[in-house]
Structure formats: C-alpha cells, structure tokens
Amino acid sequence: MDQTKRQKLKKLFLSTLYLSTFTFGGGYVIVTLLKNRFVDQYHWIDEEEMLDMAAIAQASPGAVAVNGAITVGYRICGIPGLIMAVLGAVIPPLVILSAVSLCYTAFISNPYVSAMLNGMRSGIGAVITSVVYDMGKNVVNTGDILNMAVMILSFCASYFFNVSTIVIIIAAASASMLRAVLSARGGKEA
C-alpha cells in the first residue's frame, strides 16, 4: 500500500473517530459534519456527490451516522476505507457504553442513582413523544389518506395484536413498493 493511501486511511479513521466521539443527537447532524470535514476541509468529495451519499446513507437500514461514514469511506478508499470508517464510527460508542454498562451495574442499587434514572424516564418519554408528534404531523400533512391508514393500522397491529416489527416493516415496504411501481407506470410521480 502506498504512502498517500495509508495517509488517507489514517485521516479517514481519525475523522470518523473524532466525529463519532463528539456528535450528540444522532444521524442527521453527522451528515452535515461529514460534509464539513470531507468536502469543505479535505476536498476529497465534491458537494453534489456528498448529497447523493447522504441520500444513500438515509435510504439504507441502520444508524445514519454509521451509514454516512461507510459511504464516505467506501468512496474514498474502497473496502479498506469502508472498514476504517466503520471502526472509527463504532469505537467511541463501544468504549463509552462498555464503561456506562459497568457503572450501571455498580450504581443501579444506589437509591439516589435509581431515583435519578426514574425521573429521567419521564424525561425521555417526553422527548420521544415530541419526536413522534413531529414525525406523525409530517405524515398527516402529506394529506395522503393511505399513509395515515398505514400509520394507524401498523400501530394497532403492533400494540394490540403484538405483530412483530419485522413483519410490519416488510408488509409496509411491499405495499409501498407496489404503489411506487404502479404510480411510475401510471406516468405520474407518487
């Protein structure tokens, strides 16, 4: 492996390591940060290509932050780049959460810590309620009756009938793909 490629891989690893350590609040933030680093600072990728990669990262399953690192790594250095980028992206949460996990076991029996976590559960409940409200509002705002029906049916199937999430995702994806194909055949955009 030549010198410049090794240099690039090292930079790539350190960049994703750094971004993954200091990015709170998940996926959508990290795509912007990846752009700052690789488009504006290193000039390894052009802006338009970065937009396409963000689209790929968001279309793939899994964490958007990891997907973003993978697309960039793969584009810059192929498979070795992909591996370096993934390592950089997962090492920080791996280290931090291993430590947290050990502390959790040690401290959960402490009544003060457990009271604090109890209180925070209400807080995270509010955070998720707020996220769901925004996401649900977006679905309702599309004005598409079928979308709303899918949302309500999926919730009922999952909550009242314990249908597994994987089954619901596959069913909804099949229905949605069928619809996309039909509307593409019909000549109008869905």
Add this chain to the structure above:
Amino acid sequence: MILIQLFLSFFKIGCFSFGGGYAAMPLIQEQVIRTHHWMSMNTFADLVTIAEMTPGPIAVNAATFVGTQTAGISGAIAATLGCVLPSCIFVSVLAFIYTRYRKLSLLQHTLAGLRPAVVAMIAKAGVTILISAFFIEGIPAVHQVSARMILYFAAALFLLRKVKMNPVLVMGLCGVCEMVFYAAQTHLGP
C-alpha cells in the same frame, strides 16, 4: 452460543431499522426484551435515556450495553458487529447501483411510503417506555400510577415544545428533581 445469538439478534435489528435513530428502538425492544429477555423494560428505558445523553447511535449503544451485560466485552463486540454489518452490505450495494444507474427514485418512494409504519412503531415503543415511567413497577393499574412522574412528563413536554430547551438538559432536570424528592423524603419524611 450466546455470542452467535447476540450477533444474529443485532443483525436483524440492523437489517430492519429504516429511518435512522429511533427506528431501531422497537426492534431492540422486541429482540432484547421480548424474545431473549436479556433486559427488563425499566433497564431498556434507562438505556434509551443513556443513549440519548451519550454520543453514538441508539442501536450501536444498545448493542454494546446488552452485549456487555450478557457476555462481557466479547458480547459487546459480537453485537456491535451484527448491528453494523447490514449497513456495510446495504450501503455498498446501493452505492454500486447508484453509480451504475444514477437512480434511486423507486427506492426513495418506497421508503417514503414506509415512513408511516416506522412512525407507528416508534410510537408503540414510546408508549411502553411511558408505561414503565408512569407506573410503579411498570404495572399499568390505576392504583400504581405515579402522579409525580406524570407531572415531570408534562413539565418536560412543555420545556421541549414551548421553551425549546435541549432534550439532554430536560432529562437531566427530571432526574435531578426526582433525586431531590427522594432525598427530601428520606431525610425529612416520617
């Protein structure tokens, strides 16, 4: 054996969490709590709280936490590998298709149609977290309901939506309030 189970469970989570971030939550809940009983609902709620406050995606955080709790560091690594492998595969395939055909529109339309189902799944996971927060011992019965937790929830929702306060700060506040309440109760109470 446990390592293979961890790997496979998180591989499934990685394959079906479309839509980033919270989309992994219902799948983790199903795999980790319902199918394998690796974690209690209360611990899961704590995990989501911790994931929100530390850098890194929820799925990777959960993989490390569950892996460490069930099988130590090797468990954490097996689960994390399982969780990011689908991303590596999907992203590479999509990047290949994209460079070949320059088109992802069918996929993007399919994903847009999948979103309502994803919102519904997140909502369901949110409801179970709220139940574990509101009811003592997580049992949904009227005499078990904690009015204090509902008050925290309402206050947190207000701070998030109207004051636009940072979610981590809001959760921290809920935690501190409950800790102070506990301290006051044990030191001043009867």
